[in-house]
Amino acid sequence: MQFGDSTPWLKEHGFAKKRPAELLKDEKFFRQLPNAAFPESDLWNFSRVMKDWGWSAADIAWSATAAAGRGPLLHYVRFRDSTDIGVVKKSLISHGYKEHGDKLVGPSLGSVADPLTAQIVASLGHTVRFYSDKHLMAGSTMDTLPELPDASKSLGAAAGIRAVVAPITTADYVRISAGADACIMPLRASARTLKQLDSIDRFTASATAVVSDSKSTATVAYSSSDAAAKDLPHRKAFVKGLSLRTREPYNRLARFTLKRRDSTIRYTIDAEPRVVTQMLQNQDAPWAMCKQPKKTSSN
Structure with missing residues (x-):
């Protein structure tokens, strides 16, 4: 498992009080970001180009990826409390995801005309589920997505x-x-x-x-x-x-x-x-x- 938390880094470098929109316009932030360790989520690579998504990696509080052996790669993204989860969900649907019960299933990467969108979809996961009460998004590289693990x-x-x-x-x-x-x-x-x-x-x-x-x-x-x-x-x-x-x-x-x-x-x-x-x-x-x-x- 890999876990990246932006909170301590943003505090240490004086960015903690800035809203996501302000961070995306801060050149000092982007100059220092390449040396930071927390953006293990690939979404940070697209922060400046997700203009039509309504959100970006700057809305992420922490993210994690996990894998067991040769099993599917799982992504977990915890959004900032101020982020509108409804906007995030609608953005995925507008970029090719389809609702299947309580999950969203992404398009095949070969069918996505825009290479940039295809890369973002790959970073989000093929199957996605939102836990709005936890401000959490879970994604998987496979067609199925397991439930959140319990304490046991x-x-x-x-x-x-x-x-x-x-x-x-x-x-x-x-x-x-x-x-x-x-x-x-x-x-x-x-x-x-x-x-x-x-x-x-x-x-x-x-x-x-x-x-x-x-x-x-x-x-x-x-x-x-x-x-x-x-x-x-x-x-x-x-x-x-x-x-x-x-x-x-x-x-x-x-x-x-x-x-x-x-x-x-x-x-x-x-x-x-x-x-x-x-x-x-x-x-x-x-x-x-x-x-x-x-x-x-x-x-």
Whole structure:
């Protein structure tokens, strides 16, 4: 899951009191926006060109994307309290969405003549549902859209998730991974590249948070305190090595400080926000990598 919250960033940079329409006319805002971490929603790429939609990403308070394994990608958008959800819904219908019960189903991207509109539709999701009482819009890349998860299915029910999220008090951006896909693998990794990860143990969950323009944190949780203690020196050595993607020293991209607490290892990362998010997107984040799982066979 990736979660972007504009509120702390807007406050820190003096934009919190501006209305969406004012933000869209503020050149200072757009100069600083590319270095922010919160706009993980692709809709921020279209803020200035959604003039006929009646709303834009500037109306978004926070957004999240989530996926389980190879399942559908889910989008969640929480609008500002001042945003008229009726306007948002009508804008989708005017751009090709059709009402099917309590859901809206988007057009096939191939049938959308305007390339820009097609990109926005792809960012919103093929199937969309509004929860007006929550000021929330949920979207899915598939034809079906699951209900909002209840508390019993929350990620927070897992001890590993609680351990990695606990150090985060406020953040512009958070990425949480757990389960079999908790560790990322380098893009286009060769057997030789993956061999470099053999000394890095696997963990059960991880959370990366962009705290400010110069500081981020990452926490990884292990099955035991002994496993974390054993892996700490290997992880310290790994961040002193070369990027598995660019072969540039990791310490030129960011400065890492590692500390263990019980069954977790916490990274303090001194770097610009976009460096942290790009390392995750490029699957070259040293804190999020570990050795490949052992192959198993069964009758």
